[in-house]
Amino acid sequence: MRIIKCDNGNIVMVLKEVLDTSSKEIKANNVDASFEKHVPQFEMNDNLVRVFVNHVMEDDHYIEWIMVDYGTEQIIKHFVPGDEPSMMVEYRKGMKAYGYCNKHSLWVSEEI
Numbered sequence: 001m002r003i004i005k006c007d008n009g010n011i012v013m014v015l016k017e018v019l020d021t022s023s024k025e026i027k028a029n030n031v032d033a034s035f036e037k038h039v040p041q042f043e044m045n046d047n048l049v050r051v052f053v054n055h056v057m058e059d060d061h062y063i064e065w066i067m068v069d070y071g072t073e074q075i076i077k078h079f080v081p082g083d084e085p086s087m088m089v090e091y092r093k094g095m096k097a098y099g100y101c102n103k104h105s106l107w108v109s110e111e112i
């Protein structure tokens with residue numbers, strides 16, 4: 001999974017590798033900020049998993065989206081300030097999750 005930030009601020013999930021020089025890959029877990037408040041966490045409930053980020057959801061600082069990555073399939077949920085940055089999804093072995101903070105960039109969990 002590669003996620004690119006363009007000079008105009010767009011964030012793009014790469015479906016085919018055709019990068020140009022005006023784009024750069026976002027490296028996950030690469031910003032000096034609290035790991036625990038940014039990395040997506042999992043709460044198992046039978047064959048479902050609650051994926052969430054333990055982060056504030058203030059007007060100027062919040063989690064913009066969480067993406068569950070099953071390898072061959074991804075599910076994304078977007079959030080606005082005041083929302084709870086959480087989603088329920090099916091558990092599949094080897095899944096992981098990304099979260100994007102508007103101030104502290106991209107974070108990714110370990111596989112579960």
Ligand SMILES: [Fe+2]
Binds near residue numbers: 055062
């Ligand atoms: Fe943050």
